[in-house]
Amino acid sequence: MVARIESEDVGSSTHEKAITDALNAIDGVQEVNIENGAIHVTCDPLRTTEKKIEESIRASENSVTSATNTETPGPDTAPGPAATRERTPRE
Numbered sequence: 001m002v003a004r005i006e007s008e009d010v011g012s013s014t015h016e017k018a019i020t021d022a023l024n025a026i027d028g029v030q031e032v033n034i035e036n037g038a039i040h041v042t043c044d045p046l047r048t049t050e051k052k053i054e055e056s057i058r059a060s061e062n063s064v065t066s067a068t069n070t071e072t073p074g075p076d077t078a079p080g081p082a083a084t085r086e087r088t089p090r091e
Contacts, residue, residue: 001045003053004070006038009062022060026052040070 009015016034023032023039028047033040041053054064 001043001050002070003041003043003050003067004038005041005054005057005067006065007057007063008065010034010037010039015062018060019057019062022056023053026056029053 007015007019009019019039020032020034023029023041026043026048028044029041030044031040031042033042039057043053050067050069054067057064
C-alpha cells in the first residue's frame with residue numbers, strides 16, 4: 001500500500017525529519033518519501049494501517065490535513081504453475 005498524506009508541516013526540514021523518523025519506526029513501513037508537498041509512505045498493509053501512520057505523524061507533533069490511499073496491491077492475478085502446466089499422459 002502507498003499512502004499519500006498532506007501536512008502543513010511539510011517544507012520544514014526539522015518537521016520532515018521528525019515525520020520521517022516517526023514513520024520509519026512503525027513496523028511494516030518500507031519507505032518514506034516527502035515530495036511535491038506530501039508524504040508518501042509505502043508499507044505492508046498486513047503489518048500497519050493508514051490510521052497508525054496518521055497517529056504516528058500526529059504523535060511527532062505534526063499535522064495531518066488529508067490522507068489518501070494511492071495504491072493497494074491486489075492478489076497476484078498472473079496464472080500460477082497449476083494453471084499453465086501441461087497435462088501428462090497419465091492425467
